[in-house]
Amino acid sequence: MEEVKAYIESGVLELYVLGEVSHAERLEVEAMALKHPAIKAELEEIERSMELFAEEHEIEPSPELRNRILNSMVTNLADDRTFRSKHTETEDAPVVPMRTSESSSFYKYAFAACLALLLVSSIALYNVYNQLQDSKGQILALNAQKTQYAKTVNLQSDELEIYRGNYKMIKLPGTGKTPKAWMMLAWSPVKKHVMIDMANLNLPANDAAHQYQLWAIVDGKPVDLGVFDAKPDSATVMKIMKSVDKPQAFAVTLEPKGGSVNPTMANMTVIATI
Known part of the structure; x- marks a missing residue:
């Protein structure tokens, strides 16, 4: 059967x-x-x-x-x-x-009815696909806006933290080698946090093979606080560096990209005592 x-x-x-x-x-x-x-x-x-x-x-x-x-x-x-x-x-x-x-x-x-049904289904699927693509684009745009908004909120939060009085604003003037250079950083004696004010930065531009490195002088010895580039960054107005306790001074040297274990004294750009 x-x-x-x-x-x-x-x-x-x-x-x-x-x-x-x-x-x-x-x-x-x-x-x-x-x-x-x-x-x-x-x-x-x-x-x-x-x-x-x-x-x-x-x-x-x-x-x-x-x-x-x-x-x-x-x-x-x-x-x-x-x-x-x-x-x-x-x-x-x-x-x-x-x-x-x-x-x-x-x-x-x-057969003609089947073809008509297939045509209608194809058009419907095409419209659904276009709608999905539009929705995907809208979602990506919203995510980008959300990310930018979060960055803005974080920046404002950092700025508010500085102005609450927990941070000391320190200006680092240029050395004899770079007399016109200067920069501003914020340091909290309580929280031991250090931030560079990227909006108030006047250092010679570094090339792709080099970066500036921030140092703290603690008990007469240099302590690495991280590297940065001398260019404005709208997404990072206040760049957070490594924390440090009881520094006597801050200094910046130009080092190979990624930083060095010890500072190159001949390439010191700015320095300030506390």
Whole structure:
């Protein structure tokens, strides 16, 4: 029964009724119909369904299409509509035509309906895709605004922290090598935090191979507080450096990119005692 069911669901019976099968396939269908009453009954049901559809919609096929369908229909040889048990091996064997069927028109309209549905679905999917892309762009823009807002809030928070009185503003003037250089930094004796005021910075521009390094002099020894570049940064008005306790002075030297273990005294740019 599974074989019969699979054969019926394969679609070959509909193609047989439409005359869209080869000679070998036609012989196979007729043999299967003789062997299995369920297949024969399915063929008859397909034929009746197509006729009812054609009559309901009053569809008149062209003479060429009508002859094509008639020549491919199952032949009636008896009142019980049994199939011929033997067939000639030639394609030109005479066929006794059955009643006229409008089945091919049914498939034409069904195919057209499928194409229309596919077109509508494609347009809908395209519109949904565009909407998703627009939404994605809006989300990215909102995230960027959120990030910028967070940076602004952090900067304002840093500035407020300075003006609360916990920080001392210290100006570092230039050395004899760079007399016009200067910078401002904030240091909290309580929290031991150090921040460079990047908006109040006047140092010679450093190249890509070098960076400025901030030092604190503690008990006569230099302590590394981190590196920075001498350029305005709107996203970091107050650059947070490493913390330090009880510094006697602050100084800045120009070092290879990434900083040095010990300061290069010949490249000292600014310095200030506390």
